[in-house]
Amino acid sequence: MKTVVFDKPILTGDVAVPGDKSISHRAVMLGSIAEGETKITGFLDGEDCLRTIDIFRQLGVSIEREGTNVTVDSPGLQGWQLPSGDLYAGNSGTTARLMLGILAGSNIESVLTGDESLSKRPMNRVTLPLSTMGASIAGGPDGNLLPLTIAGGHLTAIDYKMPVASAQVKSAILFAGLNAEGTTTISEKTVSRDHTERMLMQFGASIQVDGFKVSVKGGNVLHGTEVIVPGDISSAAFFMSAAAMIKGSSVTFKNVGLNPTRTGILDVLRNMGARVEILEEKNGVGEPFGTVKVSYGELRATEISGELIPRLIDELPIIALLATQAEGTTVIKDAEELRVKETDRIAAVTSELKKIGADIEATDDGMIIHGPTALTGGTLTSYGDHRVGMMAAIAALIASEPIQIEDPECIAISYPGFFEDLDKLAQPANANG
Ligand code: SPQ
Numbered sequence: 001m002k003t004v005v006f007d008k009p010i011l012t013g014d015v016a017v018p019g020d021k022s023i024s025h026r027a028v029m030l031g032s033i034a035e036g037e038t039k040i041t042g043f044l045d046g047e048d049c050l051r052t053i054d055i056f057r058q059l060g061v062s063i064e065r066e067g068t069n070v071t072v073d074s075p076g077l078q079g080w081q082l083p084s085g086d087l088y089a090g091n092s093g094t095t096a097r098l099m100l101g102i103l104a105g106s107n108i109e110s111v112l113t114g115d116e117s118l119s120k121r122p123m124n125r126v127t128l129p130l131s132t133m134g135a136s137i138a139g140g141p142d143g144n145l146l147p148l149t150i151a152g153g154h155l156t157a158i159d160y161k162m163p164v165a166s167a168q169v170k171s172a173i174l175f176a177g178l179n180a181e182g183t184t185t186i187s188e189k190t191v192s193r194d195h196t197e198r199m200l201m202q203f204g205a206s207i208q209v210d211g212f213k214v215s216v217k218g219g220n221v222l223h224g225t226e227v228i229v230p231g232d233i234s235s236a237a238f239f240m241s242a243a244a245m246i247k248g249s250s251v252t253f254k255n256v257g258l259n260p261t262r263t264g265i266l267d268v269l270r271n272m273g274a275r276v277e278i279l280e281e282k283n284g285v286g287e288p289f290g291t292v293k294v295s296y297g298e299l300r301a302t303e304i305s306g307e308l309i310p311r312l313i314d315e316l317p318i319i320a321l322l323a324t325q326a327e328g329t330t331v332i333k334d335a336e337e338l339r340v341k342e343t344d345r346i347a348a349v350t351s352e353l354k355k356i357g358a359d360i361e362a363t364d365d366g367m368i369i370h371g372p373t374a375l376t377g378g379t380l381t382s383y384g385d386h387r388v389g390m391m392a393a394i395a396a397l398i399a400s401e402p403i404q405i406e407d408p409e410c411i412a413i414s415y416p417g418f419f420e421d422l423d424k425l426a427q428p429a430n431a432n433g
Contacts, residue, residue: 001379002408002419004396011249011397011425017236019044019068019229020257021414022167023195023287025052025094027227028063029102030203031072032056033178035079036224040070042255043229047413048092055099058083059108068229076221077106077179086111086147091118091342091384091413094168096146097126101172104135105179106152111139113147117342117384123148126172129160133176133184157182157218164337165310167192170214178205180218188212192310193261198286199227230257230289235415237265237315238390239425240294241322242397244274248429250295252279258288264312266292268304268319272326273297301328301371309334314341316367317349317391323369324358325398332366342410343383352380352392356399377401386413393422 024044029052031038043049045068053063053070060081062073087103087110089095096114100123103110113119127135127143136151137143157180160173170186174196177184189212197214200207202225206217236253243249258281270276274297281290301323304312312319316335323330338345350362355378359370377399382389389411396403411418 001404001406003402003404004393005402006397006426009248009429010246010427011239011243011251012427013425014252014254015239015421015425016254017231017256017421018046018415018417020232021046021048021234022094022193023199023229023257024049025098026171026195026199027229028052028056028070028072029098029175030199030222031224031227032059032061032074033077033102033175034074034203034222034224035076036074038072038224038227040072040227040229041068043068043070044232044414046416047090048095051088051090051092052095055087055089055095058085058087072224074224077102080106080108082108083110086113089114089118089146091115091410093118093121093342096123097168097172098175100126100130100137100148100150101175103150103152104130104133104137104176105155109149109151111147111149119146122340125164125166125169129158129169129173130176133158133180135176155180157184159185161187162189165190165192166337167196171196174200174214174216177216177218178220178222183215183217185213185215190307190310191261193259195259195287202227202286227286228284230284230287231255232414233257233262233265234314238318238394239421240265240269241318242394243294244269244272244296244299245322245325245398247296250293251425252291252293254291255289256292258290261311264308265315265319267308268302268312269294271302272299272322274299299326301326301330303331305331305333313337314387317345317387318394320349320353320360320367320369321391321395324353324360324371324373324375326371328371330369330371333363334365336365342385343388345385345388348383348385348388349391352388353395355380356395356403375399377403379404379406381406382408382410384410386410386415390415390418393418
Protein backbone atom coordinates (compact mmCIF):
# COMPACT_ATOMS: atom_id res chain seq x y z
CA MET A 1 0.00 0.00 0.00
CA LYS A 2 1.36 3.45 -0.85
CA THR A 3 -0.14 6.74 0.29
CA VAL A 4 0.21 9.62 -2.14
CA VAL A 5 -0.30 13.08 -0.67
CA PHE A 6 0.27 15.89 -3.09
CA ASP A 7 1.44 18.86 -1.10
CA LYS A 8 3.20 20.69 -3.91
CA PRO A 9 0.63 22.36 -6.13
CA ILE A 10 2.17 22.22 -9.62
CA LEU A 11 4.26 20.04 -11.93
CA THR A 12 7.11 21.74 -13.73
CA GLY A 13 10.50 20.97 -15.27
CA ASP A 14 11.99 18.37 -17.62
CA VAL A 15 11.72 14.63 -17.60
CA ALA A 16 13.15 11.85 -19.76
CA VAL A 17 10.75 8.95 -19.29
CA PRO A 18 12.14 5.37 -19.53
CA GLY A 19 12.45 3.54 -22.84
CA ASP A 20 9.48 2.45 -24.89
CA LYS A 21 8.17 -0.94 -23.73
CA SER A 22 6.93 -2.13 -27.14
CA ILE A 23 10.20 -1.19 -28.87
CA SER A 24 12.37 -2.69 -26.09
CA HIS A 25 10.64 -6.08 -26.37
CA ARG A 26 10.98 -6.12 -30.14
CA ALA A 27 14.66 -5.10 -30.04
CA VAL A 28 15.54 -8.11 -27.85
CA MET A 29 13.33 -10.41 -29.91
CA LEU A 30 14.76 -9.40 -33.28
CA GLY A 31 18.29 -9.28 -31.85
CA SER A 32 17.79 -12.90 -30.78
CA ILE A 33 16.26 -14.04 -34.09
CA ALA A 34 19.09 -12.35 -36.02
CA GLU A 35 22.63 -13.68 -36.34
CA GLY A 36 25.43 -11.71 -34.70
CA GLU A 37 25.51 -8.78 -32.31
CA THR A 38 22.74 -6.26 -31.60
CA LYS A 39 23.38 -3.25 -29.41
CA ILE A 40 20.35 -1.66 -27.74
CA THR A 41 20.46 1.69 -25.97
CA GLY A 42 17.62 3.18 -23.93
CA PHE A 43 16.17 -0.28 -23.17
CA LEU A 44 13.30 -0.31 -20.67
CA ASP A 45 14.45 -2.18 -17.56
CA GLY A 46 10.83 -2.75 -16.47
CA GLU A 47 9.50 -6.13 -15.34
CA ASP A 48 7.85 -7.06 -18.66
CA CYS A 49 10.92 -6.48 -20.82
CA LEU A 50 13.13 -8.31 -18.32
CA ARG A 51 10.89 -11.37 -18.77
CA THR A 52 11.59 -11.22 -22.53
CA ILE A 53 15.35 -11.16 -21.84
CA ASP A 54 15.05 -14.13 -19.44
CA ILE A 55 13.24 -16.20 -22.07
CA PHE A 56 15.92 -15.69 -24.71
CA ARG A 57 18.69 -16.45 -22.23
CA GLN A 58 16.92 -19.77 -21.59
CA LEU A 59 17.01 -20.40 -25.34
CA GLY A 60 20.79 -19.99 -25.30
CA VAL A 61 21.07 -16.41 -26.58
CA SER A 62 23.81 -14.40 -24.85
CA ILE A 63 22.32 -11.18 -23.48
CA GLU A 64 24.29 -8.75 -21.36
CA ARG A 65 22.59 -5.82 -19.71
CA GLU A 66 24.07 -2.85 -17.91
CA GLY A 67 21.08 -0.75 -16.90
CA THR A 68 19.49 0.45 -20.12
CA ASN A 69 22.32 -0.77 -22.40
CA VAL A 70 21.81 -4.27 -23.71
CA THR A 71 24.00 -6.38 -25.97
CA VAL A 72 22.45 -9.41 -27.63
CA ASP A 73 24.72 -11.96 -29.29
CA SER A 74 22.82 -14.72 -31.04
CA PRO A 75 23.63 -17.69 -33.27
CA GLY A 76 20.29 -16.90 -34.96
CA LEU A 77 16.96 -18.64 -34.42
CA GLN A 78 18.14 -21.93 -35.94
CA GLY A 79 20.95 -22.12 -33.39
CA TRP A 80 18.84 -21.82 -30.22
CA GLN A 81 19.01 -24.54 -27.58
CA LEU A 82 16.18 -26.44 -25.86
CA PRO A 83 15.19 -24.64 -22.65
CA SER A 84 15.59 -26.60 -19.41
CA GLY A 85 12.26 -25.35 -18.01
CA ASP A 86 9.10 -23.46 -18.93
CA LEU A 87 9.37 -20.05 -20.59
CA TYR A 88 7.73 -17.60 -18.18
CA ALA A 89 6.23 -14.42 -19.67
CA GLY A 90 5.15 -13.00 -16.29
CA ASN A 91 2.50 -10.27 -16.72
CA SER A 92 3.49 -9.43 -20.27
CA GLY A 93 0.95 -9.93 -23.07
CA THR A 94 3.47 -8.67 -25.61
CA THR A 95 6.06 -11.26 -24.55
CA ALA A 96 3.53 -14.12 -24.67
CA ARG A 97 1.85 -13.29 -27.97
CA LEU A 98 4.98 -12.36 -29.91
CA MET A 99 6.87 -15.39 -28.54
CA LEU A 100 4.11 -17.68 -29.84
CA GLY A 101 4.79 -16.39 -33.36
CA ILE A 102 8.55 -16.65 -32.96
CA LEU A 103 8.60 -20.11 -31.37
CA ALA A 104 6.15 -21.52 -33.94
CA GLY A 105 8.79 -21.13 -36.67
CA SER A 106 11.80 -22.29 -34.61
CA ASN A 107 13.02 -25.85 -34.13
CA ILE A 108 12.39 -25.73 -30.39
CA GLU A 109 9.66 -27.41 -28.33
CA SER A 110 8.76 -25.35 -25.28
CA VAL A 111 6.03 -24.50 -22.79
CA LEU A 112 5.02 -20.85 -22.41
CA THR A 113 3.50 -19.75 -19.09
CA GLY A 114 2.43 -16.51 -17.43
CA ASP A 115 1.21 -15.05 -14.15
CA GLU A 116 -2.41 -15.19 -12.99
CA SER A 117 -3.51 -12.14 -14.99
CA LEU A 118 -1.76 -13.20 -18.21
CA SER A 119 -3.15 -16.73 -17.87
CA LYS A 120 -6.64 -15.24 -18.26
CA ARG A 121 -5.88 -13.19 -21.38
CA PRO A 122 -6.97 -14.54 -24.79
CA MET A 123 -4.26 -16.15 -26.91
CA ASN A 124 -6.43 -17.60 -29.71
CA ARG A 125 -6.27 -14.31 -31.60
CA VAL A 126 -2.67 -15.42 -32.23
CA THR A 127 -2.86 -19.23 -32.02
CA LEU A 128 -5.69 -19.49 -34.61
CA PRO A 129 -3.83 -17.73 -37.47
CA LEU A 130 -0.59 -19.45 -36.45
CA SER A 131 -2.33 -22.84 -36.64
CA THR A 132 -3.49 -21.96 -40.17
CA MET A 133 0.20 -21.49 -40.99
CA GLY A 134 0.82 -25.03 -39.70
CA ALA A 135 1.98 -24.23 -36.17
CA SER A 136 1.61 -26.93 -33.54
CA ILE A 137 0.32 -25.26 -30.36
CA ALA A 138 -1.48 -27.24 -27.65
CA GLY A 139 -3.07 -26.45 -24.32
CA GLY A 140 -5.72 -24.27 -22.73
CA PRO A 141 -9.30 -24.45 -24.01
CA ASP A 142 -8.70 -24.52 -27.80
CA GLY A 143 -5.25 -22.97 -27.46
CA ASN A 144 -6.76 -19.85 -25.94
CA LEU A 145 -5.07 -19.72 -22.54
CA LEU A 146 -1.56 -20.16 -21.17
CA PRO A 147 0.17 -22.47 -20.45
CA LEU A 148 0.67 -23.50 -24.06
CA THR A 149 3.09 -26.03 -25.56
CA ILE A 150 4.62 -24.97 -28.86
CA ALA A 151 6.39 -27.49 -31.08
CA GLY A 152 8.26 -25.35 -33.59
CA GLY A 153 8.27 -26.60 -37.16
CA HIS A 154 7.56 -25.98 -40.82
CA LEU A 155 5.20 -23.06 -41.52
CA THR A 156 3.46 -21.92 -44.69
CA ALA A 157 2.71 -18.26 -45.49
CA ILE A 158 -0.85 -16.98 -45.15
CA ASP A 159 -2.87 -14.00 -46.28
CA TYR A 160 -4.58 -12.83 -43.08
CA LYS A 161 -7.28 -10.22 -42.56
CA MET A 162 -7.12 -9.07 -38.95
CA PRO A 163 -10.47 -9.11 -37.12
CA VAL A 164 -9.12 -6.88 -34.29
CA ALA A 165 -6.75 -3.92 -34.46
CA SER A 166 -3.84 -5.45 -32.55
CA ALA A 167 -0.14 -4.85 -32.98
CA GLN A 168 0.54 -8.00 -30.97
CA VAL A 169 -1.40 -10.20 -33.41
CA LYS A 170 0.17 -8.47 -36.41
CA SER A 171 3.66 -8.84 -34.94
CA ALA A 172 3.22 -12.50 -33.99
CA ILE A 173 2.18 -13.36 -37.56
CA LEU A 174 5.00 -11.27 -39.06
CA PHE A 175 7.53 -13.05 -36.84
CA ALA A 176 6.12 -16.43 -37.86
CA GLY A 177 6.17 -15.24 -41.49
CA LEU A 178 9.94 -14.71 -41.25
CA ASN A 179 10.33 -18.48 -41.08
CA ALA A 180 7.44 -19.55 -43.29
CA GLU A 181 7.55 -20.77 -46.87
CA GLY A 182 6.30 -17.98 -49.13
CA THR A 183 5.18 -14.41 -48.48
CA THR A 184 2.87 -13.72 -45.53
CA THR A 185 0.46 -10.79 -45.93
CA ILE A 186 -1.56 -9.15 -43.17
CA SER A 187 -4.34 -6.61 -43.72
CA GLU A 188 -5.52 -4.34 -40.92
CA LYS A 189 -8.78 -2.38 -40.80
CA THR A 190 -7.17 0.32 -38.69
CA VAL A 191 -3.45 0.88 -38.37
CA SER A 192 -1.99 -0.37 -35.09
CA ARG A 193 1.49 0.49 -33.76
CA ASP A 194 4.08 -0.30 -36.45
CA HIS A 195 7.28 -0.80 -34.44
CA THR A 196 7.71 -4.37 -35.70
CA GLU A 197 7.55 -3.30 -39.34
CA ARG A 198 10.06 -0.50 -38.80
CA MET A 199 12.47 -2.74 -36.93
CA LEU A 200 12.18 -5.64 -39.39
CA MET A 201 13.44 -3.21 -42.05
CA GLN A 202 16.38 -2.26 -39.81
CA PHE A 203 17.34 -5.92 -39.36
CA GLY A 204 17.28 -6.53 -43.13
CA ALA A 205 14.03 -8.48 -43.50
CA SER A 206 12.27 -8.48 -46.83
CA ILE A 207 9.18 -6.50 -45.81
CA GLN A 208 6.74 -4.29 -47.70
CA VAL A 209 4.21 -1.90 -46.21
CA ASP A 210 1.40 -0.65 -48.44
CA GLY A 211 -1.26 1.31 -46.55
CA PHE A 212 -3.15 -1.18 -44.38
CA LYS A 213 -1.21 -4.17 -45.80
CA VAL A 214 2.12 -5.58 -44.63
CA SER A 215 3.97 -8.44 -46.34
CA VAL A 216 7.06 -10.33 -45.22
CA LYS A 217 8.98 -12.90 -47.24
CA GLY A 218 10.06 -16.02 -45.39
CA GLY A 219 13.51 -17.55 -45.33
CA ASN A 220 15.74 -14.45 -45.14
CA VAL A 221 18.48 -14.48 -42.52
CA LEU A 222 18.45 -11.33 -40.35
CA HIS A 223 21.63 -9.67 -39.11
CA GLY A 224 22.25 -7.92 -35.80
CA THR A 225 22.23 -4.13 -35.76
CA GLU A 226 21.99 -1.12 -33.45
CA VAL A 227 18.65 -0.08 -31.92
CA ILE A 228 18.05 3.19 -30.11
CA VAL A 229 14.90 3.08 -27.97
CA PRO A 230 13.15 6.44 -27.44
CA GLY A 231 11.21 7.29 -24.26
CA ASP A 232 7.79 5.67 -23.96
CA ILE A 233 4.97 8.10 -24.85
CA SER A 234 2.54 5.80 -22.99
CA SER A 235 4.54 6.44 -19.79
CA ALA A 236 4.90 10.15 -20.54
CA ALA A 237 1.09 10.32 -20.96
CA PHE A 238 0.61 10.21 -17.17
CA PHE A 239 2.67 13.35 -16.51
CA MET A 240 1.39 14.98 -19.72
CA SER A 241 -2.16 14.57 -18.41
CA ALA A 242 -1.18 15.81 -14.95
CA ALA A 243 0.42 18.93 -16.46
CA ALA A 244 -2.72 19.50 -18.56
CA MET A 245 -5.01 19.29 -15.50
CA ILE A 246 -3.09 21.23 -12.85
CA LYS A 247 -3.21 25.01 -13.25
CA GLY A 248 0.28 26.56 -13.54
CA SER A 249 1.92 23.29 -14.64
CA SER A 250 4.19 22.85 -17.63
CA VAL A 251 6.40 19.80 -18.25
CA THR A 252 8.94 19.19 -21.00
CA PHE A 253 9.45 15.60 -22.17
CA LYS A 254 12.85 14.95 -23.68
CA ASN A 255 13.65 12.13 -26.10
CA VAL A 256 10.09 10.87 -26.22
CA GLY A 257 8.84 8.60 -29.03
CA LEU A 258 6.74 10.39 -31.66
CA ASN A 259 5.74 7.49 -33.88
CA PRO A 260 2.40 8.63 -35.43
CA THR A 261 0.81 5.27 -34.56
CA ARG A 262 1.30 6.16 -30.87
CA THR A 263 0.68 9.91 -30.64
CA GLY A 264 -3.11 9.85 -30.20
CA ILE A 265 -2.64 11.22 -26.67
CA LEU A 266 -1.17 14.46 -28.08
CA ASP A 267 -4.21 14.88 -30.37
CA VAL A 268 -6.57 14.33 -27.44
CA LEU A 269 -4.71 16.74 -25.16
CA ARG A 270 -4.86 19.41 -27.87
CA ASN A 271 -8.57 18.75 -28.60
CA MET A 272 -9.34 19.05 -24.90
CA GLY A 273 -7.62 22.43 -24.62
CA ALA A 274 -4.19 21.66 -23.15
CA ARG A 275 -1.16 23.40 -24.68
CA VAL A 276 1.02 20.93 -26.59
CA GLU A 277 4.21 22.09 -28.31
CA ILE A 278 6.60 19.88 -30.27
CA LEU A 279 9.88 21.69 -29.54
CA GLU A 280 12.06 19.35 -31.57
CA GLU A 281 11.43 16.33 -33.79
CA LYS A 282 14.10 13.97 -35.11
CA ASN A 283 13.79 10.97 -37.36
CA GLY A 284 16.02 8.47 -35.62
CA VAL A 285 17.03 5.17 -37.18
CA GLY A 286 13.67 3.48 -37.39
CA GLU A 287 11.66 5.61 -34.96
CA PRO A 288 10.86 9.34 -34.77
CA PHE A 289 11.37 11.03 -31.39
CA GLY A 290 11.68 14.52 -29.97
CA THR A 291 10.97 17.06 -27.25
CA VAL A 292 7.39 17.84 -26.29
CA LYS A 293 6.11 20.45 -23.85
CA VAL A 294 2.65 20.07 -22.31
CA SER A 295 1.11 22.88 -20.27
CA TYR A 296 -2.15 23.45 -18.45
CA GLY A 297 -5.22 24.56 -20.36
CA GLU A 298 -8.88 24.88 -19.49
CA LEU A 299 -10.17 21.45 -20.45
CA ARG A 300 -13.29 20.63 -22.45
CA ALA A 301 -14.87 17.25 -23.16
CA THR A 302 -14.16 15.28 -26.34
CA GLU A 303 -15.13 12.09 -28.17
CA ILE A 304 -12.54 9.34 -28.59
CA SER A 305 -13.44 6.56 -31.03
CA GLY A 306 -12.66 4.75 -34.28
CA GLU A 307 -9.19 5.00 -35.80
CA LEU A 308 -7.92 7.02 -32.84
CA ILE A 309 -8.37 4.11 -30.43
CA PRO A 310 -5.33 1.96 -31.45
CA ARG A 311 -3.20 5.14 -31.37
CA LEU A 312 -3.88 5.61 -27.64
CA ILE A 313 -5.30 2.32 -26.36
CA ASP A 314 -2.98 2.18 -23.32
CA GLU A 315 -3.63 5.86 -22.48
CA LEU A 316 -7.39 5.43 -21.99
CA PRO A 317 -7.19 4.97 -18.18
CA ILE A 318 -5.39 8.31 -17.74
CA ILE A 319 -7.61 9.97 -20.37
CA ALA A 320 -10.66 8.92 -18.33
CA LEU A 321 -9.17 10.73 -15.33
CA LEU A 322 -8.42 13.77 -17.51
CA ALA A 323 -12.06 13.80 -18.63
CA THR A 324 -13.23 14.11 -15.00
CA GLN A 325 -11.64 17.60 -15.05
CA ALA A 326 -13.07 18.68 -18.41
CA GLU A 327 -16.21 20.70 -18.98
CA GLY A 328 -18.92 18.55 -20.57
CA THR A 329 -19.41 14.88 -21.41
CA THR A 330 -16.50 12.86 -22.77
CA VAL A 331 -17.42 9.70 -24.68
CA ILE A 332 -14.90 6.89 -25.21
CA LYS A 333 -16.17 4.15 -27.55
CA ASP A 334 -14.89 1.36 -29.86
CA ALA A 335 -12.47 0.43 -27.07
CA GLU A 336 -13.78 -3.05 -26.12
CA GLU A 337 -10.14 -4.26 -26.27
CA LEU A 338 -9.71 -2.58 -22.86
CA ARG A 339 -11.64 -5.48 -21.37
CA VAL A 340 -8.84 -7.97 -22.15
CA LYS A 341 -5.79 -6.06 -20.92
CA GLU A 342 -3.89 -6.77 -17.65
CA THR A 343 -7.29 -6.32 -16.04
CA ASP A 344 -10.69 -5.30 -17.43
CA ARG A 345 -9.67 -1.64 -17.69
CA ILE A 346 -13.22 -0.38 -18.33
CA ALA A 347 -14.47 -1.97 -15.10
CA ALA A 348 -11.34 -1.09 -13.09
CA VAL A 349 -11.11 2.57 -14.12
CA THR A 350 -14.84 3.14 -13.66
CA SER A 351 -14.97 1.55 -10.22
CA GLU A 352 -11.84 3.31 -8.90
CA LEU A 353 -12.74 6.78 -10.20
CA LYS A 354 -16.30 6.44 -8.85
CA LYS A 355 -14.85 5.75 -5.38
CA ILE A 356 -13.32 9.24 -5.35
CA GLY A 357 -16.35 11.09 -6.67
CA ALA A 358 -16.10 10.95 -10.47
CA ASP A 359 -19.28 10.93 -12.53
CA ILE A 360 -18.36 8.04 -14.84
CA GLU A 361 -20.22 5.11 -16.32
CA ALA A 362 -18.99 2.00 -18.09
CA THR A 363 -20.38 0.98 -21.48
CA ASP A 364 -19.71 -2.28 -23.35
CA ASP A 365 -16.94 -0.68 -25.39
CA GLY A 366 -15.84 2.34 -23.40
CA MET A 367 -16.76 4.94 -20.79
CA ILE A 368 -18.87 8.08 -20.49
CA ILE A 369 -17.51 10.76 -18.18
CA HIS A 370 -19.32 13.92 -17.09
CA GLY A 371 -17.12 16.74 -15.85
CA PRO A 372 -15.77 18.65 -14.19
CA THR A 373 -15.99 16.97 -10.78
CA ALA A 374 -13.95 17.58 -7.65
CA LEU A 375 -12.20 14.38 -6.55
CA THR A 376 -11.92 13.26 -2.94
CA GLY A 377 -9.47 10.82 -1.33
CA GLY A 378 -9.67 7.14 -0.45
CA THR A 379 -8.14 3.74 -1.07
CA LEU A 380 -7.80 2.74 -4.71
CA THR A 381 -6.61 -0.59 -6.03
CA SER A 382 -4.37 -1.04 -9.04
CA TYR A 383 -5.74 -4.56 -9.72
CA GLY A 384 -2.06 -5.39 -10.38
CA ASP A 385 -2.34 -3.28 -13.56
CA HIS A 386 0.46 -0.73 -13.96
CA ARG A 387 -1.66 1.70 -15.96
CA VAL A 388 -4.47 1.69 -13.38
CA GLY A 389 -1.86 2.13 -10.60
CA MET A 390 -0.34 5.19 -12.29
CA MET A 391 -3.79 6.64 -12.97
CA ALA A 392 -4.51 6.37 -9.22
CA ALA A 393 -1.24 8.16 -8.39
CA ILE A 394 -2.05 11.02 -10.79
CA ALA A 395 -5.59 11.22 -9.32
CA ALA A 396 -3.92 11.90 -5.96
CA LEU A 397 -2.42 15.08 -7.42
CA ILE A 398 -5.84 16.65 -7.91
CA ALA A 399 -7.76 14.99 -5.06
CA SER A 400 -8.70 16.99 -1.97
CA GLU A 401 -7.59 14.18 0.43
CA PRO A 402 -4.75 11.61 0.39
CA ILE A 403 -5.10 8.56 -1.85
CA GLN A 404 -3.81 5.14 -0.81
CA ILE A 405 -2.87 2.80 -3.63
CA GLU A 406 -3.09 -0.94 -3.09
CA ASP A 407 -0.44 -2.96 -4.96
CA PRO A 408 1.55 -0.01 -6.39
CA GLU A 409 4.54 -2.32 -7.12
CA CYS A 410 3.02 -3.26 -10.50
CA ILE A 411 3.94 0.22 -11.77
CA ALA A 412 7.49 -1.14 -12.25
CA ILE A 413 6.14 -3.24 -15.13
CA SER A 414 6.44 -0.25 -17.44
CA TYR A 415 7.74 2.69 -15.37
CA PRO A 416 10.38 1.86 -12.78
CA GLY A 417 11.23 5.22 -11.17
CA PHE A 418 7.71 6.62 -11.65
CA PHE A 419 7.44 8.00 -8.09
CA GLU A 420 10.98 9.44 -8.22
CA ASP A 421 10.14 11.31 -11.44
CA LEU A 422 6.88 12.51 -9.89
CA ASP A 423 8.77 13.86 -6.85
CA LYS A 424 11.22 15.64 -9.16
CA LEU A 425 8.46 17.33 -11.18
CA ALA A 426 6.28 18.37 -8.22
CA GLN A 427 7.11 21.95 -7.19
CA PRO A 428 5.72 24.68 -4.97
CA ALA A 429 3.61 27.08 -7.08
CA ASN A 430 6.17 29.92 -6.99
CA ALA A 431 8.83 27.64 -8.61
CA ASN A 432 7.25 28.50 -11.94
CA GLY A 433 8.22 32.13 -11.52
O1 SPQ B 1 2.17 -6.38 -23.08
P1 SPQ B 1 0.81 -6.05 -22.56
O2 SPQ B 1 0.63 -6.60 -21.19
O3 SPQ B 1 -0.29 -6.48 -23.49
O4 SPQ B 1 0.78 -4.46 -22.45
C1 SPQ B 1 -0.12 -3.41 -22.83
C2 SPQ B 1 0.14 -2.24 -21.79
O5 SPQ B 1 -0.76 -1.57 -21.32
O6 SPQ B 1 1.32 -2.02 -21.52
C3 SPQ B 1 -1.60 -3.80 -22.86
F1 SPQ B 1 -2.06 -4.23 -21.77
O7 SPQ B 1 0.25 -2.82 -24.09
C4 SPQ B 1 0.07 -3.45 -25.36
C5 SPQ B 1 -0.90 -2.64 -26.20
O8 SPQ B 1 -2.15 -2.51 -25.59
C6 SPQ B 1 1.42 -3.50 -26.03
C7 SPQ B 1 1.35 -3.72 -27.50
C8 SPQ B 1 2.57 -4.09 -28.23
O9 SPQ B 1 3.70 -3.84 -27.74
O10 SPQ B 1 2.42 -4.62 -29.35
C9 SPQ B 1 0.18 -3.54 -28.23
C10 SPQ B 1 -1.10 -3.22 -27.60
O11 SPQ B 1 -1.87 -4.42 -27.47
P2 SPQ B 1 -2.74 -4.99 -28.69
O12 SPQ B 1 -3.50 -6.16 -28.10
O13 SPQ B 1 -3.65 -3.86 -29.08
O14 SPQ B 1 -1.86 -5.41 -29.76
